[in-house]
Amino acid sequence: MDQTANAPDRIAAELAADLDAGFAALFAAYQNVLFSTALRICGRWADAEDLTAAAFLRAFRALSGYDRERIASLRIRPWLLTILLNAWRNQVRTAARRPREMLDAELPDLEARGASAEAQAERHETSRELAGTRYLASDTTGVVCFPSCRNARRITPAHRHGFASLAAAGRAGFRPCLHCQPA
Numbered sequence: 001m002d003q004t005a006n007a008p009d010r011i012a013a014e015l016a017a018d019l020d021a022g023f024a025a026l027f028a029a030y031q032n033v034l035f036s037t038a039l040r041i042c043g044r045w046a047d048a049e050d051l052t053a054a055a056f057l058r059a060f061r062a063l064s065g066y067d068r069e070r071i072a073s074l075r076i077r078p079w080l081l082t083i084l085l086n087a088w089r090n091q092v093r094t095a096a097r098r099p100r101e102m103l104d105a106e107l108p109d110l111e112a113r114g115a116s117a118e119a120q121a122e123r124h125e126t127s128r129e130l131a132g133t134r135y136l137a138s139d140t141t142g143v144v145c146f147p148s149c150r151n152a153r154r155i156t157p158a159h160r161h162g163f164a165s166l167a168a169a170g171r172a173g174f175r176p177c178l179h180c181q182p183a
Protein backbone atom coordinates (compact mmCIF):
# COMPACT_ATOMS: atom_id res chain seq x y z
CA MET A 1 0.00 0.00 0.00
CA ASP A 2 2.75 2.45 0.94
CA GLN A 3 4.79 2.58 -2.23
CA THR A 4 6.90 5.49 -0.97
CA ALA A 5 9.38 3.33 0.92
CA ASN A 6 10.89 1.64 -2.11
CA ALA A 7 10.34 4.31 -4.75
CA PRO A 8 12.12 7.58 -3.83
CA ASP A 9 14.98 7.15 -6.26
CA ARG A 10 12.64 6.32 -9.13
CA ILE A 11 10.62 9.47 -8.52
CA ALA A 12 13.67 11.70 -8.19
CA ALA A 13 14.91 10.26 -11.48
CA GLU A 14 11.53 10.86 -13.12
CA LEU A 15 11.49 14.44 -11.87
CA ALA A 16 14.98 15.03 -13.23
CA ALA A 17 14.00 13.61 -16.61
CA ASP A 18 10.63 15.37 -16.95
CA LEU A 19 9.40 17.74 -14.25
CA ASP A 20 5.70 17.63 -15.16
CA ALA A 21 5.41 13.85 -15.54
CA GLY A 22 7.67 13.32 -12.56
CA PHE A 23 5.61 15.65 -10.43
CA ALA A 24 2.45 13.69 -11.24
CA ALA A 25 4.23 10.55 -10.03
CA LEU A 26 5.46 12.36 -6.93
CA PHE A 27 1.95 13.60 -6.14
CA ALA A 28 0.46 10.13 -6.54
CA ALA A 29 3.12 8.53 -4.35
CA TYR A 30 3.21 11.11 -1.56
CA GLN A 31 -0.21 12.74 -1.31
CA ASN A 32 -1.36 10.29 1.40
CA VAL A 33 1.81 10.73 3.43
CA LEU A 34 1.60 14.51 3.26
CA PHE A 35 -2.12 14.63 3.95
CA SER A 36 -1.96 12.33 6.97
CA THR A 37 0.96 14.36 8.36
CA ALA A 38 -0.92 17.59 7.66
CA LEU A 39 -3.99 16.21 9.43
CA ARG A 40 -1.88 15.40 12.47
CA ILE A 41 -0.48 18.93 12.49
CA CYS A 42 -3.69 20.84 11.74
CA GLY A 43 -6.27 18.62 13.41
CA ARG A 44 -8.92 19.65 10.89
CA TRP A 45 -9.59 17.89 7.60
CA ALA A 46 -10.16 21.06 5.56
CA ASP A 47 -7.06 22.77 6.97
CA ALA A 48 -5.02 19.65 6.23
CA GLU A 49 -6.18 19.71 2.61
CA ASP A 50 -5.24 23.37 2.28
CA LEU A 51 -1.85 22.71 3.84
CA THR A 52 -1.20 19.69 1.60
CA ALA A 53 -2.08 21.71 -1.49
CA ALA A 54 0.17 24.56 -0.35
CA ALA A 55 3.04 22.13 0.24
CA PHE A 56 2.76 20.58 -3.23
CA LEU A 57 2.61 24.04 -4.78
CA ARG A 58 5.77 25.04 -2.88
CA ALA A 59 7.43 21.79 -3.92
CA PHE A 60 6.66 22.36 -7.58
CA ARG A 61 7.93 25.95 -7.45
CA ALA A 62 11.12 24.80 -5.73
CA LEU A 63 11.71 22.01 -8.25
CA SER A 64 11.22 24.47 -11.10
CA GLY A 65 14.25 26.36 -9.82
CA TYR A 66 16.50 23.34 -9.25
CA ASP A 67 18.87 21.91 -11.84
CA ARG A 68 18.63 18.24 -12.82
CA GLU A 69 21.55 17.15 -10.71
CA ARG A 70 20.03 18.63 -7.57
CA ILE A 71 16.63 17.06 -8.31
CA ALA A 72 18.14 13.64 -9.00
CA SER A 73 19.93 13.68 -5.63
CA LEU A 74 16.87 14.75 -3.60
CA ARG A 75 15.63 12.54 -0.79
CA ILE A 76 12.03 13.17 -1.70
CA ARG A 77 10.19 12.14 1.47
CA PRO A 78 12.11 14.21 4.06
CA TRP A 79 12.34 17.06 1.57
CA LEU A 80 8.53 17.09 1.12
CA LEU A 81 7.90 16.83 4.87
CA THR A 82 10.21 19.79 5.48
CA ILE A 83 8.29 21.79 2.89
CA LEU A 84 5.02 20.80 4.57
CA LEU A 85 6.27 21.99 7.97
CA ASN A 86 7.56 25.24 6.48
CA ALA A 87 4.21 25.82 4.76
CA TRP A 88 2.45 25.18 8.05
CA ARG A 89 4.73 27.56 9.97
CA ASN A 90 4.04 30.17 7.33
CA GLN A 91 0.27 29.68 7.61
CA VAL A 92 0.40 29.90 11.39
CA ARG A 93 2.59 33.00 11.22
CA THR A 94 0.23 34.77 8.85
CA ALA A 95 -2.95 33.75 10.67
CA ALA A 96 -3.65 36.79 12.80
CA ARG A 97 -5.94 34.87 15.10
CA ARG A 98 -3.12 32.61 16.23
CA PRO A 99 -0.40 34.02 18.50
CA ARG A 100 3.19 33.43 17.41
CA GLU A 101 4.20 31.70 20.60
CA MET A 102 1.96 28.73 19.72
CA LEU A 103 4.53 27.76 17.07
CA ASP A 104 7.14 26.67 19.57
CA ALA A 105 4.55 25.06 21.82
CA GLU A 106 3.09 22.90 19.05
CA LEU A 107 6.04 21.89 16.89
CA PRO A 108 7.65 19.24 19.15
CA ASP A 109 4.30 17.78 20.06
CA LEU A 110 3.00 16.29 16.83
CA GLU A 111 2.04 12.95 18.38
CA ALA A 112 -0.21 14.56 20.96
CA ARG A 113 -1.72 16.71 18.25
CA GLY A 114 -2.44 13.56 16.27
CA ALA A 115 -4.37 12.03 19.15
CA SER A 116 -6.53 15.12 19.51
CA ALA A 117 -7.07 15.21 15.74
CA GLU A 118 -8.44 11.67 15.87
CA ALA A 119 -10.74 12.53 18.75
CA GLN A 120 -11.96 15.56 16.86
CA ALA A 121 -12.55 13.48 13.73
CA GLU A 122 -14.55 10.96 15.76
CA ARG A 123 -16.78 13.68 17.20
CA HIS A 124 -17.20 15.09 13.72
CA GLU A 125 -18.14 11.68 12.37
CA THR A 126 -20.70 11.15 15.10
CA SER A 127 -22.42 14.46 14.50
CA ARG A 128 -22.52 13.74 10.77
CA GLU A 129 -24.10 10.37 11.32
CA LEU A 130 -26.69 11.88 13.62
CA ALA A 131 -27.50 14.42 10.93
CA GLY A 132 -27.90 11.57 8.42
CA THR A 133 -25.38 12.98 5.96
CA ARG A 134 -24.17 10.62 3.25
CA TYR A 135 -21.07 10.64 1.07
CA LEU A 136 -20.49 9.20 -2.38
CA ALA A 137 -17.19 7.68 -3.49
CA SER A 138 -15.86 6.51 -6.84
CA ASP A 139 -13.63 3.45 -7.07
CA THR A 140 -12.24 4.71 -10.37
CA THR A 141 -10.90 7.98 -8.93
CA GLY A 142 -10.57 6.91 -5.28
CA VAL A 143 -12.28 10.15 -4.26
CA VAL A 144 -15.18 10.69 -1.86
CA CYS A 145 -17.58 13.62 -2.35
CA PHE A 146 -20.62 15.34 -1.07
CA PRO A 147 -23.51 14.01 -3.22
CA SER A 148 -24.09 17.53 -4.55
CA CYS A 149 -20.55 17.77 -6.00
CA ARG A 150 -20.21 17.77 -9.79
CA ASN A 151 -17.64 14.96 -9.42
CA ALA A 152 -20.12 12.88 -7.44
CA ARG A 153 -22.73 13.29 -10.15
CA ARG A 154 -20.29 11.85 -12.71
CA ILE A 155 -19.86 8.57 -10.84
CA THR A 156 -21.56 5.72 -12.68
CA PRO A 157 -23.64 3.34 -10.55
CA ALA A 158 -21.22 0.45 -11.09
CA HIS A 159 -18.41 2.46 -9.49
CA ARG A 160 -20.42 4.30 -6.84
CA HIS A 161 -20.00 3.61 -3.13
CA GLY A 162 -22.09 5.22 -0.42
CA PHE A 163 -20.78 6.03 3.05
CA ALA A 164 -22.51 7.18 6.19
CA SER A 165 -19.39 8.99 7.34
CA LEU A 166 -16.25 10.48 5.92
CA ALA A 167 -14.17 8.44 8.35
CA ALA A 168 -15.73 5.24 7.00
CA ALA A 169 -14.86 6.34 3.46
CA GLY A 170 -11.33 7.10 4.62
CA ARG A 171 -10.98 3.66 6.19
CA ALA A 172 -12.12 2.17 2.88
CA GLY A 173 -9.22 3.97 1.19
CA PHE A 174 -11.03 6.94 -0.37
CA ARG A 175 -9.57 10.42 -0.09
CA PRO A 176 -11.67 13.59 0.09
CA CYS A 177 -12.48 15.42 -3.13
CA LEU A 178 -10.43 18.59 -3.59
CA HIS A 179 -13.39 20.25 -5.31
CA CYS A 180 -16.18 19.87 -2.75
CA GLN A 181 -13.83 19.24 0.19
CA PRO A 182 -16.16 17.00 2.20
CA ALA A 183 -15.65 17.48 5.93
Ligand SMILES: [Zn+2]
Nearest residue numbers: 145149177180
Ligand atom coordinates in the same frame (compact mmCIF):
# COMPACT_ATOMS: atom_id res chain seq x y z
ZN1 LIG B 1 -16.41 16.43 -4.81
